[in-house]
Amino acid sequence: MKKIVILGAGTAGTMMANKLRKALDREEWEITIVDQFKTHYYQPGFLFIPFGIYQKEDVIKPKADFIPAGVNMIYSAIDRIEGEANKVHLEGGQVLNYDFLIVATGTKTNPDETAGLKDKLWYKEIFDFYTIDGAVALQKFLKGWEGGKLVMAITELPYKCPVAPLEFVFLADAYFTELGMRDKVEIAYVTPMPGAFTKPVATKMLSxxxxxxxxxxxxxxxIERVDNDQKKLISYDEKEIDFDVLTVVPVNMGDEMIERSGLGDDLNFVPTDKHTLQSVAHENIFVLGDASNIPTSKAGSVAHFAADILFENLMSAIEGRPLHAKFDGHANCYIETGFGKGALIDFNYDTEPLPGTFPLPGIGPFGLLKNTKINHYGKVMFRWIYWHILLKGKELPVEPLMTMAGKKKVN
Known part of the structure; x- marks a missing residue:
């Protein structure tokens, strides 16, 4: 029997397990998925926890609920991949052989990479919201906070869900306004980028x-370091920013297992062909989601669109055919802007976010680079879509490759 091993049972790995189990003969193909943790997190929901919109129980479910019958689920840490021998070594000594391997181990925050970040103020007056613990701690803090300077800071690129820090400051503005204390709160958005976003048209609208x-x-x-005593951010060129409370996006890195396997770059992301999603080092290893180094957003939408391409190419590889499917870097992100409104961006490797309508030209119902209530509803509805459709590998009425239909070019 031939074997496919999937490393990681997050969004990307779970989608692939469902797609492959439906497509491959159970008598010919054994599919195994490995993950250290038993809980699946709806990570886009972490953003809403600090403001009391979601609670912890709204964003967690057992991973086993989404793994299809006929797929072996192994709960274990991964020691390393031995690419030349087609083996995965698990912690504890178990070895898995594979014909094809899918790496979907994601990215995680590493606050220890920034001097002073995870120090005496950590989860007291310095928080992240990219982890469930950080989001819950920040919710408790904000309930009793009486005002001051709130700084939202990004340490380094790339990081997961690039629009989330923007959404955080928009929601903070709404939260403190509704509490009647916005005049007591100064909000600053600190970024290593030259503006609010990476692309000019979207940056103009968001700015x-x-x-x-x-x-x-x-x-x-x-950011070079955080001074806990003076409550300051200090840059590499010795600029300083004061804060009363700091919300931060720590350095994002791939799984340490990638480094032990000799398959990663400096941040432990796997060098990956940006079109075929094949590992640069091994033809029978494919990489999906945040684990790869492809030059597009580390976002759930990218994992979703790329999964369709990876599925086609893996089926081609299994059948000995050329890999004709090409991923274009398609990303699609709702941006919560507060007060029941939201914006939407849709872009790929070559085309920046543009104004227009989505997904239907001239009809929408969603507006690209527009701040509307319907876009907010799209963000809210996505949680149901995520649990009931996306994770289960079902089709959504959105094409994996970006289209220019409905978009307006900006001079």
Whole structure:
């Protein structure tokens, strides 16, 4: 019997397990998925926890609920991949052989990479919201906070869900306004990027929205360390930013197992062909989701669109055919902007976010680079879609490759 091993039972790995089990003969193909943890997190929901919109129980379910019958589920840490021998070594000594391997081990935050970040103020006046513990701790803190300077800071690129820090400051503006204390809170958005986003048209729209909400943008700030005693962010060129409470996106890195396997770059992301999603090092290893180094957003939508391409190419590889399916870097992100409104961006490797309508030209119902209530509803509805459709590998009425239909070019 031939074997496919999937490393990681997050969004990307779970989708592939479902797609492959439906497609492959059970008598010919054994599918095994490995993950250290038994809980599946709806990570886009972490953003809403600090503001009391979601609670912890709204974003967690057992991983086993989404793994299809006929797929072997192994709960174990992974020691390393031995690519030349087609083996995965698990912690404890178990060895899995494979014909094809899918690496979907994601990315995680590494606050220890920034000096002073995980120090005496950690989860007291310095928080992340990219982990369930950080989001819950921040919710408890904000309930009793009486105001001051709130800084949202990004340490380094790339990081998971690039629009989430923007959403955080928009939601913070709404949260403190609704509490009647917005005049007591100064909000600053600190980024190593030259502006609010990486692309000019989207940056213009988002910058105008930030200015309208009296949120200061501090660009080109590369954090070198955090001074806990003085409550300051200090950059590599010795610029300083004061804070009363700091919310931060720590350095994101791939799984340490990738480094032990000799398959990663400096941040433990796997060098991956950005079109075929094949590992650069091994033809029978494919990489999906945040674990890869492809130059697009580390976002759930990318994993979803790329999964369709990877599935086609893996089926081609199994049958000995050329890998004709090409991923274009398609990403699609709802941006929660507060007060029951949201924006939407849709882009790929070559095309930046543009205004228009999505998914139907001229009809929508969602507006690209527009701040509307229907876009907010799209964000809210996605949680149901995620649990009931996306994870189970079912088809959504959105094409994996980006289309220019409905988009308006900007000069």
């Amino acid at each position: 105008e929205l930030l200015a309208e909400k009296n949120i200061e943008v501090i660009p080109d700030f590369y």
